[in-house]
Amino acid sequence: MRLSRxxxxxxxxxxxxxxxxxxxxxxxxxxxxxxxxxxxxxxCIRCGKCGEACPYDSxxxxxxxxxxxxxxxxxxxxxxxxxxxxxxxxxxxxxxxxDYLLCGEACPTGALKKIKNDRDTLLxxxxxxxxxxSVLNRDICLAWQYDSCGECYYNCPLxxxxxxxxxxxxxxxxxVGIRPYVNEKHCVGCGMCNYVCxxxxxxxxxxxxxxxxxxxxxxxxxxxxxxxxxxxxxxxKLPAVRVVKRV
Amino acid sequence: MKVKVIRRVFQLAxxxxxxxxxxxxxxxxxxxxxxxxxxxxxxxxxxxxxGDTWSFSFYGxxxxxxxxALEAILAAKxxxxxxxxxxxxxxAITLLLGRVFCSWLCPxxxxxxxxxRFRSFLRxxxxxVKVKLRDYRYHLLGFTLMLTFFFxxxxxxxxxxxxxxxxxxxxxxxxxxxxxxxxxLLTGIFAFEAxxxxxxxxxxxxxxxxxxxxxxxxxxxxxQKRKERCILCGECNLACPYDLRxxxxxxxxxxxxxxxxxxxxxxxxxxxxxxYYTINTTRR
Numbered sequence: 243m244r245l246s247r248x249x250x251x252x253x254x255x256x257x258x259x260x261x262x263x264x265x266x267x268x269x270x271x272x273x274x275x276x277x278x279x280x281x282x283x284x285x286c287i288r289c290g291k292c293g294e295a296c297p298y299d300s301x302x303x304x305x306x307x308x309x310x311x312x313x314x315x316x317x318x319x320x321x322x323x324x325x326x327x328x329x330x331x332x333x334x335x336x337x338x339x340x341d342y343l344l345c346g347e348a349c350p351t352g353a354l355k356k357i358k359n360d361r362d363t364l365l366x367x368x369x370x371x372x373x374x375x376s377v378l379n380r381d382i383c384l385a386w387q388y389d390s391c392g393e394c395y396y397n398c399p400l401x402x403x404x405x406x407x408x409x410x411x412x413x414x415x416x417x418v419g420i421r422p423y424v425n426e427k428h429c430v431g432c433g434m435c436n437y438v439c440x441x442x443x444x445x446x447x448x449x450x451x452x453x454x455x456x457x458x459x460x461x462x463x464x465x466x467x468x469x470x471x472x473x474x475x476x477x478x479k480l481p482a483v484r485v486v487k488r489v
Numbered sequence: 490m491k492v493k494v495i496r497r498v499f500q501l502a503x504x505x506x507x508x509x510x511x512x513x514x515x516x517x518x519x520x521x522x523x524x525x526x527x528x529x530x531x532x533x534x535x536x537x538x539x540g541d542t543w544s545f546s547f548y549g550x551x552x553x554x555x556x557x558a559l560e561a562i563l564a565a566k567x568x569x570x571x572x573x574x575x576x577x578x579x580x581a582i583t584l585l586l587g588r589v590f591c592s593w594l595c596p597x598x599x600x601x602x603x604x605x606r607f608r609s610f611l612r613x614x615x616x617x618v619k620v621k622l623r624d625y626r627y628h629l630l631g632f633t634l635m636l637t638f639f640f641x642x643x644x645x646x647x648x649x650x651x652x653x654x655x656x657x658x659x660x661x662x663x664x665x666x667x668x669x670x671x672x673x674l675l676t677g678i679f680a681f682e683a684x685x686x687x688x689x690x691x692x693x694x695x696x697x698x699x700x701x702x703x704x705x706x707x708x709x710x711x712x713q714k715r716k717e718r719c720i721l722c723g724e725c726n727l728a729c730p731y732d733l734r735x736x737x738x739x740x741x742x743x744x745x746x747x748x749x750x751x752x753x754x755x756x757x758x759x760x761x762x763x764x765y766y767t768i769n770t771t772r773r
Binding site: 281283284285286287288289290291293294295297298299302303305306307310312313325329339340344348350351352353 | 510511514515533534535536539540541543544546551553557558560561564565566567569571572575640641642643646647652655656659660663664668669670671673
């Protein structure tokens with residue numbers, strides 16, 4: 243097929259527009275740092291101060307491939323969750339690092355609202371300022387299927403409020419261990435549960451690729467993870483508890 | 490004393506801050522994700538100094554580039570008072586002293602000045618093309634502000650070169666990686682200035698510099714000439730990076746007020762000491 247220069251230019255321009263037009267969609271589900279307003283993309287001046295302020299480097303930034311989102315902050319809970327500016331003391335108690343969540347304190351434009359860093363404020367945070375909400379898939383949850391996990395419950399920064407060890411108003415027979423339940427009213431979507439959930443890609447891949455090294459803890463869960471994923475089918479979304487945007 | 494020496498001190502200080510801040514704010518140890526989420530992390534570093542030339546904070550004091558504030562207001566259609574307050578200091582400095590940011594503080598301007606040596610090195614070997622560009626900064630500024638308004642997205646914020654440089658340094662020290670887009674942009678500008686247009690970005694393309702030029706059009710600090718000392722040698726014309734003609738100051742043509750950024754290169758170049766800085770309160 244002969245392609246004239248003009249039609250080649252036209253088609254490649256269309257391709258480029260399609261590519262970037264798709265990338266520039268405004269409603270891509272991006273987990274923003276805590277306190278992100280609904281007009282975040284308009285207010286954010288891409289200064290990167292939230293990422294510099296973040297004490298655990300949880301906040302990452304998009305590259306040019308994200309189109310209009312270039313240099314805007316996001317949180318990938320699988321890589322590093324938001325620690326809600328907490329530190330764990332030697333007694334095992336979580337304490338706030340600062341008076342305000344540091345990303346909101348650093349933001350010069352009000353794209354990230356300043357949120358006081360204490361438990362009561364975080365529990366009563368309005369929905370539009372939350373990062374997202376965790377969704378638990380009971381079909382592949384080791385605690386629900388095998389009574390043998392509970393990492394998400396133990397690691398939740400808002401334990402017993404955002405993540406409960408037992409669902410309220412539900413009768414479960416034969417339960418001996420933890421049955422994690424996400425309380426959507428209080429969950430801020432920090433992604434800690436997402437991060438610690440053992441039903442993850444790494445373990446799932448290790449079961450098909452024998453060469454992959456697992457840690458002791460992951461080895462402990464590997465057989466059960468293989469079982470739940472085998473039952474649920476390969477196209478199930480991992481991990482068992484994920485952060486999604488609030489709608 | 491040469492103005493260039495003082496200017497270099499300022500520029501080096503800004504570059505040092507751009508490197509020192511991300512080094513200070515980065516996490517002290519490279520840590521691997523662990524199964525136990527908080528307990529095995531090293532103590533995090535809580536710093537109160539953040540930012541680069543686009544927006545900078547020092548223990549609660551915020552300084553923001555005027556164009557950043559303008560873009561945020563135009564895009565969000567909301568006036569956020571702390572942002573205006575943060576932009577007041579740079580606006581005041583620019584109103585009084587002209588766009589000294591470009592010549593005295595901008596780290597990319599500094600590197601591009603050094604890039605001129607590379608350019609002349611290439612020129613001596615016949616590498617490069619000659620590109621003459623008119624001053625498109627105001628057109629680009631208007632165009633990007635219009636896009637910012639209609640698409641509700643700050644645009645210059647994404648590609649302002651000094652900000653991109655600061656951002657890349659921050660990415661480098663914090664995430665141990667740099668972003669493709671930013672590095673491509675900076676390399677592109679440096680190559681463009683080395684091979685094609687001399688100081689092409691600063692004098693004809695930079696929208697942020699365009700806004701500062703407009704703000705500094707009626708500035709007080711100006712270059713002035715002692716007519717009796719001038720020997721009309723034209724050294725100042727050659728020294729000017731913006732192709733202005735300081736030799737014609739006060740003779741027949743008016744000096745281009747908007748473009749001059751008070752860099753002082755013409756003053757340094759003058760063999761007779763005829764050019765000097767003056768605080769000009771009367772209207773010429």
